[in-house]
Amino acid sequence: MAFLFNSDAARGAIFRQALARELPDLEFYHSGECVEPEKVRYLLTWNVPNDVARFRNLEMLFSIGAGVDQFKPETMPNRVKLVRMVEDGxxxxxxxxxxxxxxxxxxxxxxxxxxxxxxxxxxxxxxxxxxxxxxxxxxxxxxxxxxxxxxxxxxxxxxxxxxxxxxxxxxxxxxxxxxxxxxxxxxxxxxxxxxxxxxxxxxxxxxxxxxxxxxxxxxxxxxxxxxxxxxxxxxxxxxxxxxxxxxxxxxxxxxxxxxxxxxxxxxTPHIASVTQPHTAAQSVIENIRRHRAGRNPIGLVDRTLGY
CATH class of the missing domain: 3.40.50.720 (NAD(P)-binding Rossmann-like Domain)
Incomplete structure (x- = not known):
């Protein structure tokens, strides 16, 4: 079971450390690393990768920002929970x-x-x-x-x-x-x-x-x-x-x-609210725990509303 991080390396290092500490059973991969597609259960990204369909066991797609309009929810399989970023920062x-x-x-x-x-x-x-x-x-x-x-x-x-x-x-x-x-x-x-x-x-x-x-x-x-x-x-x-x-x-x-x-x-250049990696990592970890416990994640997108 794996978590795939598709964003910049500096943020990725913070997420890698946090997940290793809090969810040691979950393998962490950065987008530049080789991962067996069937292992990926969780994906954090801004734009959905063109090859996302190869992750046949994907369960949750996290936005690294507060918005999810870039995800085009109608194109994602219904089994995949779409989650916007809700974190204190x-x-x-x-x-x-x-x-x-x-x-x-x-x-x-x-x-x-x-x-x-x-x-x-x-x-x-x-x-x-x-x-x-x-x-x-x-x-x-x-x-x-x-x-x-x-x-x-x-x-x-x-x-x-x-x-x-x-x-x-x-x-x-x-x-x-x-x-x-x-x-x-x-x-x-x-x-x-x-x-x-x-x-x-x-x-x-x-x-x-x-x-x-x-x-x-x-x-x-x-x-x-x-x-x-x-x-x-x-x-x-x-x-x-x-x-x-x-x-x-x-x-x-x-x-x-x-x-x-x-x-x-x-x-101003879209700087009103920027994801803070330390608090964002904790938010993602909490939502993975909620998902494993059968509870809805915080920030779950209602596909009928688009947010």
């Missing part, structure tokens, strides 16, 4: 980034950055956090963790999800019928949706038009969810005041893409 980093992004947009940091470039000292009107409504598109583990960290700042908090959910202190909306009401009451929109057929292109001109004039966007979901042309139009027209993106499509953007130099835009 990813959660903490996303909490930090969302707090940073919301406060950056709330306190007009983009406007002050632009003024600094012109040598202009000019204060803007301050808005209290209690008067700035923050809304989350998506209410999964990462969104709920980010909401928890934002709570002390006293922003009015709301969230929209595909299915009905309840979170204390958060105005929760769900389904297509309630999306408009959610958007009309949101001043800073945080997108933390998984990428599915339903969410691809969801951040479009129609959605932006439902936000209040002067709203701001913090996008930490997936690049294909955003219509970048519609965002530029919304920023140029003044309907949106500012945006901060950690994901784009493609990644990176072409060198001459207009978003790079847009004065109302901050772009």
């Amino acid at each position: 990813i959660i903490r980093m996303m909490q930090e980034y969302v707090v940073l992004g919301v406060l950056t947009l709330h306190r007009e940091m983009l406007a002050y950055r632009e003024q600094q470039g012109r040598g202009l000292w000019q204060a803007h009107a301050s808005v209290q956090s209690t008067d700035r409504r923050v809304g989350f598109l998506g209410l999964g583990i990462l969104a709920q963790a980010a909401i928890d960290r934002l709570t002390p700042f006293r922003f009015p908090l709301a969230a929209w999800s595909r299915t009905k959910k309840t979170v204390e202190g958060v105005a929760c909306f769900h389904g297509d019928d309630q999306l408009g009401d959610f958007l009309r009451g949101t001043d800073i929109l945080v997108c933390l949706l998984p990428l599915t057929e339903q969410t691809s292109g969801i951040l479009n001109a129609r959605l932006f038009s439902l936000l209040p004039v002067g709203a701001r966007l913090l996008h930490v979901g997936r690049g294909p969810q955003l219509d970048q042309g519609a965002l530029i139009e919304a920023l140029d027209s003044g309907h949106l005041a500012a945006a901060m993106l950690d994901v784009t499509d493609p990644e990176p953007l072409p060198e001459n893409h207009p978003l790079w130099c847009h004065p109302k835009m901050i772009i």
Whole structure:
């Protein structure tokens, strides 16, 4: 029985040590090493190898990141459990980034950055956090963790999800019928949706038009969810005041893409939340133990939903 690690060697060394210590009966192989295909029960990767079909006894496919859209679940045999990465390092980093992004947009940091470039000292009107409504598109583990960290700042908090959910202190909306009401009451929109057929292109001109004039966007979901042309139009027209993106499509953007130099835009290179190998290894080990005990792993993907 073997575990196959398909990622960089430095991370692999950490996983190798952890599995040798915690699961000594499980053979560890890096993707560059020779392994008998029928031995492989567990595979950790970002992109699914082209020859994955040769692992006829594969039982669990782990994503090294929080997303699984790159797996194309419909192409994988039903016997294989697909598992997204849920580990403390990813959660903490996303909490930090969302707090940073919301406060950056709330306190007009983009406007002050632009003024600094012109040598202009000019204060803007301050808005209290209690008067700035923050809304989350998506209410999964990462969104709920980010909401928890934002709570002390006293922003009015709301969230929209595909299915009905309840979170204390958060105005929760769900389904297509309630999306408009959610958007009309949101001043800073945080997108933390998984990428599915339903969410691809969801951040479009129609959605932006439902936000209040002067709203701001913090996008930490997936690049294909955003219509970048519609965002530029919304920023140029003044309907949106500012945006901060950690994901784009493609990644990176072409060198001459207009978003790079847009004065109302901050772009970071998909660094909001990065898997930490030590805590990720412990998460994978725990899920293997759960699997062996006949329990579902933490982060198990619902194939009907795509996340």
